[in-house]
Amino acid sequence: MDSMDSSTDMNPRDRILEAVARLLTEGGREAVSTRAVSSAASVQIPTIYRQFGDMQGLLEAVTSQGYATYLASHLKGETDENPVEDLRRGWDVNVDFGLANPALYTLMYGNPRLGAPHPTAVKLQDVLLDRVRRVAESGRLSVSIERAADMLYAAGAGVVLVLIAQGGASHDRTLSVATREAVLAAITTDPHTESAHAPSPRSDATRYAVALKASLSQDARPFTTAERALFDEWLTRFIDTKL
Template sequence: MIETTSARADTRSRIVEVAARLLQEEGPAAVTTRGVAEGAGVQAPTIYRLFGDKDGLLDAVAEHVMAAFVSAKSEIVKAASAADVDPLEDLRAGWETQIDFGVDNPALFRLLSDPARVVPSPAAQSGRKVLESRVHRVAVTGRLRVSEARAVDLIQAAGIGTIQSLLATVPDQRDPGLAGAMYEAVLRQIITDAPERSDDGSKATAVAFRAIAHRLDVLSESERRLLAEWLDRVINAG
């Protein structure tokens, strides 16, 4: 039974890897049951037995690719934190990596950005947590002017929109400065350093305090929750 289960897992993995390669190199049209079966050295019924149908196979491909990408990003974040890399530099590096991946892998990006696949995906949720950790590091420094959740949403939305815009443009007509300009526009919305949007600093202070509130062991759990609620009210005011 153990050997059978292991063989099944190996076969499934091989099929997913072949499908992911076909999708990346030749596009969605190449991901046919027949083509994948031939590339993986299996019979077509095996694919139906393991994945149900082509959509089930594509779901597995999306999860596989997303998990690999997220794992690589997680290692980068850990290294940046250990090396005490400036949080803003780390955030920019994450943005650039995301944009490059999407533009270089259009078929995979469209598959991975499908809400029907992203919402229930454990890898997609892990990917968001990587971005959340990057934003959290910025918040702790006192440089975030909005809540961490709003900053994550803005960065994520801007990144997806930028990639879609670039992919919708003929390669030799793409604006090479678009991604950088969009990133700077997002920073002006979320970072306190933007001179034209400066305030008295109270919101940034609240955001920074909110980022470490859960560590205040001198308070009880209920007190920490209450403190977090008060700080959220300050952060989201206006």
């Protein structure tokens, strides 16, 4: 063991990750260098390379921890009976996490990963898709599940990165609320206001098609695999032509 490593009982890997998280919080990505990490974690520089290979490997490990913490925050709390409210809550969790951890969030979402997405990021996307699917099954989704999830993801990450650039937690969050409601208005329908807004038969048909497709993805027992695939293709084509 390196002589510097004996200063604490915590294993070197955990000390290094903890040090990087602290440096990110205090000074952003620019504060994370091998020398700074070595000093903050009380390890010698070769220990960092033995544990993580290089700086990119170290940042990947920190990003993995960030995704895991972020996923846990999304899984807290009970599911709301109103699936649209669940989308609102998920949006707000995203904003709160990003503004509480600006450097980490920027590391996670400000530098898109080329190729295969991070495994935990895939789990987060599955959580979002499940929430959007509940809206579809309730008959309130006016676009495809995949399109709605992409819109929420893109707008949510974009808002947080803009707020971080504009001052983070100290900035007025009305931008987040306004963007959230604009996206929800674009992808959902409100059954309490439909009569006032008099939706067209086309928007109704799209909403019903989305709901039917979502239901079939959960239970398609009356159909064979081939019939289900064909029905899914027809519904997808119909929905896409209405977007």
